[in-house]
Amino acid sequence: MAKVQSVKNWNNFPEVESTVYSFRTSGELQKLLRESPKVIARGAGLSYGDASLGEHVLSTHYFNKILSFDPYTGVLRAESGVTLRDILEVIVPKGWFLPVTPGTKNVTLGGAVAADVHGKNHHAEGSIANFIRRIRLMTGDGVLMHCSATESRDVFMHTCGGMGLTGVILDVTLQLKKIETSYINQRNIVAPNLKRLLELLRANGDATYSVAWIDCLARGKHRGRGVVMLGEHSTRRDLAEKHQKEPLTVHQAAGWKIPFHFPHFALSRPAVQLFNAYFYAKYRWSKKDFQVHYDTFFYPLDGIKDWNRMYGRKGFLQYQFVLPFDGGEQALDAVLERICKHGAASFLAVLKLMGPESSPVSFPMPGYTLALDIPMSSRLFALLDELDELVVAHGGRIYLAKDARSKRHVLQQGYPRIDKFRSIRKLTGAFKKFESLLSRRLEL
Numbered sequence: 001m002a003k004v005q006s007v008k009n010w011n012n013f014p015e016v017e018s019t020v021y022s023f024r025t026s027g028e029l030q031k032l033l034r035e036s037p038k039v040i041a042r043g044a045g046l047s048y049g050d051a052s053l054g055e056h057v058l059s060t061h062y063f064n065k066i067l068s069f070d071p072y073t074g075v076l077r078a079e080s081g082v083t084l085r086d087i088l089e090v091i092v093p094k095g096w097f098l099p100v101t102p103g104t105k106n107v108t109l110g111g112a113v114a115a116d117v118h119g120k121n122h123h124a125e126g127s128i129a130n131f132i133r134r135i136r137l138m139t140g141d142g143v144l145m146h147c148s149a150t151e152s153r154d155v156f157m158h159t160c161g162g163m164g165l166t167g168v169i170l171d172v173t174l175q176l177k178k179i180e181t182s183y184i185n186q187r188n189i190v191a192p193n194l195k196r197l198l199e200l201l202r203a204n205g206d207a208t209y210s211v212a213w214i215d216c217l218a219r220g221k222h223r224g225r226g227v228v229m230l231g232e233h234s235t236r237r238d239l240a241e242k243h244q245k246e247p248l249t250v251h252q253a254a255g256w257k258i259p260f261h262f263p264h265f266a267l268s269r270p271a272v273q274l275f276n277a278y279f280y281a282k283y284r285w286s287k288k289d290f291q292v293h294y295d296t297f298f299y300p301l302d303g304i305k306d307w308n309r310m311y312g313r314k315g316f317l318q319y320q321f322v323l324p325f326d327g328g329e330q331a332l333d334a335v336l337e338r339i340c341k342h343g344a345a346s347f348l349a350v351l352k353l354m355g356p357e358s359s360p361v362s363f364p365m366p367g368y369t370l371a372l373d374i375p376m377s378s379r380l381f382a383l384l385d386e387l388d389e390l391v392v393a394h395g396g397r398i399y400l401a402k403d404a405r406s407k408r409h410v411l412q413q414g415y416p417r418i419d420k421f422r423s424i425r426k427l428t429g430a431f432k433k434f435e436s437l438l439s440r441r442l443e444l
Contacts (some may be wrong), residue, residue: 007057011048012315013376014404016437018055018309024062026170026323030142032058033168038435041164042405043108044083047403048318049114053277059166060110066090067171071288074176075133079402080110080146080169082384085251092250095263096176097233097294100174103350105251105299110169114160115401120209120231120298123353130159133173140167140433161362163400164444165425165434181247183234184209190284198329198368201228201353208232209297211327212351216268216339216372218372227283227350232298240291251295257305267375272347279347301418309388311375317404319384320363320371322354323396328368331394335370335387342383348373360417363399373403381405400438411442418444 001022008015017217021036023029033039042052043060060081067077071094079085084098085105091097102117113135118127134148137159144165146170147156159166189204191197197212204210241246265271301307308316323331332351339346350371355365376379388410391398397414398406411418422444425431437442 007042007045007053008315009048009050010046011051011318011404012308012311012313013317014050014437016051016053016055018053018057018264019309020057020059022059024314026138026144029058029063029138029168029170033138033140033142033164033375033433040434040436040439041110041267042271043081043082044106044113046104046107047111047256049400049404049439051115051401051403051435052111053438054097054436060108060168061228063105064108065169067114069094071096074178076176077171077173077408078109079171080108080113082109084109086113089250092179092294095246095248097179097182098127099177101298101401103299104302105295106302108174109174110164113160113169113172114116114162114164116358117401118180118352120211120352122364123205123210123355124208124368126356127160127364128174129157129362132160133175135159135172136170136379137167140429141229144170153426155428157359158361158421159168160359161400162421163438164363165421165439166428166430167434174434179233179248180236181239181243182249182294183239183243183247183291184294185234185238186292186297187230187289188283188286189228189230189288190226190280191228192225193222194324194333195329197224197226197228197351198332201351201368204228204230205353207377210353213279214336214349214370215280216336216344216349216350217273217276218280218348219340221267223340224333225280226349227280232289238291249293251293251299251302252304255303258307258309259405261309262311264312264375269343274282275347299415314376316373316375316426317380317384318371318400318402319387320369320399321387321391321396322363322365322367322399323368323391323394324365324367327394328396331390331396332368332370334390338383338386339372340403342379344372344374344377346374361400361415361421362399363397365397367396369399370433371399403438406442408442
């Protein structure tokens, strides 16, 4: 089944007219691949870039079955179109959790693997690739390939983080994490500036989960102020009395909805400065140690349906980069200084520690990663081009899953082994069949 329609991802930029193909079985997919022009697979459309956009798109929406789950070993096998939300609803009541999760549970498993997603535990446990036992991949000529860390290893390593450009991920076998409850013991620590914030993150490097919110518009001695949030899975012994009867509850549906696109002035610099000041003060005076459901800790924005409308009809870009520890603090300070001077208003600014990369095309490296949601404007691309140069000059790189505008040389400098990825695509014939806006822009 094929349908011509306008397609855009979560940040509403870019928007393209695509022919969208759907399939329900691997046989249908095989037929599509043999008959269609160059295509790219697309899951839930919740990425922030153009990696899953193109003239011809393969939607995995109907390829969404959980194929097996062993509640004793925690090994799950599921088709690529299954969402993390669907998986959690099955595994949490049995005492298991995702080994790695991004900031939304609404993404598909295939998309998570293609982006080699990381979470609040990357510094301690790495990205999702570390927990994949096997991937079944369909190549451009319709051939089924099994790949893992020990089987067709090169293809496996370049599929994790390969943005769908090595083939269509059919299903994934994943090792889950054992839990006693669905709650998290959370601790918040307020930091008055960037230096102290980074000190706190490093000092708490033994925490399973850590993340920080940053006030990107604070100036002077307060630049980089924010809140460090630490988390550990609650045990039955930790659990509050009110949760003892049902220690493994799953998430709830979104509580409320943004009914319309916000006007431009709602995200003006003064408005965001006011919000950030309130947010910082709230955490400064609120309770520091408490217990929350996993949904609140990992997926706070999932509780607001259509929250992307807050950025208006023009949409926004999420800019995420990673910098090595050596010189990273000075580079982060320079980034924040340029954002302040530019006036780019971001109230969603998230900083995390990262550990070693999992694959040659994986985004993480040991260092600091900062993600910024910035509303679209006529001056934004020039600012981000400037930040690109600063990041790669300090040995860092940007996250391809959230990129829709960077240039080829930025990719080359940030990912020094990217030519191996190109050779894998040629070796398997993937470059003849799989193409996205991202792959064309960056000549992958």
